[in-house]
Amino acid sequence: MAFPTLPDRFGFLHIDLNSFFASVEQQLHPEYRNRPLAVVPTLGDTTCCIAASYEAKALGIKTGTQVGEAKKLCPEIILIAGNHDHYAEYSHNIAKAVERCCPVAHTPSIDEMVCQLIGREQEPPTARKISLAIKQAIKDDVGETLRCSIGMAPNRYLAKIASDMQKPDGLIGLLPSQLPRAIAHLELRDLPGVGAKTEIRLNAKGITTMEQLLALDRNGMHGLWDSVWGDRLFHWLRGTDSGDDGAPVPTDIQKSLGHSHVLGPDFRSAEGAWSVAHKLLHKAAMRLRMEKFYTSSMAVTIRYQLTREQAERMKSKKHFSGIKHTGWGMEAKFADCQDTLTLLEVLRGIWQHAPQGPDFARPFFVGVTLKNLIPESEHQETLFGDVDHRNELSVTMDKLNLKYGHTTLHFAGMLKAREAAPTRIAFTQIPVQYGVDYM
Known part of the structure; x- marks a missing residue:
């Protein structure tokens, strides 16, 4: 063309x-x-x-x-x-x-x-x-x-x-007059959005070099990805845009928030994993209120470290740290809420379904995610309101934790993990400071 x-x-x-x-x-x-x-x-x-x-x-x-x-x-x-x-x-x-x-x-x-x-x-x-x-x-x-x-x-x-x-x-500058030859020497993996799995898929379709990719016309690029992504990429690599300049497609509202943590050796037990999960929920619930959302779904993920014998006997994966592991997860739905105590009851109910036995004695990763987020403006109060004053309790806790640090006031279940599971380094977003802490 x-x-x-x-x-x-x-x-x-x-x-x-x-x-x-x-x-x-x-x-x-x-x-x-x-x-x-x-x-x-x-x-x-x-x-x-x-x-x-x-x-x-x-x-x-x-x-x-x-x-x-x-x-x-x-x-x-x-x-x-x-x-x-x-x-x-x-x-x-x-x-x-x-x-x-x-x-x-x-x-x-x-x-x-x-x-x-x-x-x-x-x-x-x-x-x-x-x-x-x-x-x-x-x-x-x-x-x-x-x-x-x-x-x-x-x-x-x-x-x-x-x-x-x-x-x-x-x-480095890439001018339209230099394209696409100025990027013909790159590897396929140098393209944002082309990871190991995508590269394997492209190789299976006969595309192993950047030169081969750039030789395709727009229809060929569309067919290669079987989606509009191929059309976008065709234009981007030639210096034009497709209407979004490579930006991710925005969603109307945030869909989920949560935290995860690889457990240190001292916490690789049922008791230690529970205390860390409790702290992860404590942080997620506080963020939920700071960002003015309610939630109606919680997902919990646990990964269990396996011995060599267990890994050979069971279906297992390899963590980036080299640990062979198997995983378990569960999601629970409930009435819209944003207070920590109600969410903690949900977490406790999910936790009771976690697998037991010697094959699941060494948890090494825990993740807690709050899903189906609902803006406060769209939340409908129940007929009887907050009869147990749970929201008031959470608001009071937030005031103290914002002023003195987010672990100042908490429920006893996370006491063992109070100093564990620090706020994770964020690669995909700029962290927000709530009070004296970044979260």
Whole structure:
């Protein structure tokens, strides 16, 4: 098909913070700079690195590397348990620094920001000047260890691709006149949205290289994905857009919220898992009220660690940490509510159905999700109202927990896990601060 000639202008900047969590730790601790460092969820050899400094990456240590393996590759590696609050605070400060140079239009994750360019900002020399100003603002306002790679492109999808093409501290532009040849050398997995499973599916259809993919016309791309995604991708890779510039399709309202946690060795028992689940619900219920929702459904997931003999005998999966496990889950529906005590009763009822016996004696992962969220404005009160004053109790607890920390006042069941299951590092959203804590 004939393709229209597009002006050589950039519509978007995609800012990708390099080794963000590790860089924050090196900014906070000057003694760790220029040394191999990895951020981990907990200090244990069976867990995995969730971030690595560039000094560690040079030794083959990356996100997903098991801690035990990382120690073999680099016995002197510095391991730090991740601090969610620090990373959230730095992300907010970086956003402020970027805003000095150009408004932030989107925040895809805690370590990514997107700026949309308008008017003369779209001219390549001006876009490059803005990008360099952003880099300098982050260094001046936030810290010298915080580096970023910036991709400049006519649409969001290509800007994301460009930001990954040169790290660390890169600045790459993809102009329409250079497309699609400028990305023909990339791997299929370099495309956002193409993971391992999608790559296998493409390979099975005869597409193994980027050149083969780019040779397809729009109908061919549609048929390859058997959906409108193929049509969108055809346009994005050539510098045009399909109406959403690669942004996820928005939903009318948030559908669910929840928390999950990989249990530390001290909590891998029925009692320990219950106390952690109790704390996860405590946090989720507080968020539910802060975000002004009611819920009518709760899902609980538990994964159980298996011995080699059990894994051979039972249907099992392998966790990214290397742990062989089997899983169980259950969802319960109930009348709309938002108070912690009612939700705790639901959790207790679900928990009673969890499998028992020696094959399920070592829980190592717990997840609690509140689903079917209903905005407060759409909630219909029951005929008799809150006869037990449960909502009032929750509101009182929230006031104290917002002021002094979210574990200040809680029900006794989570006492053992009060300091466990800290707020998780958020990759796909910018955390919100409620009171003195990020959640």
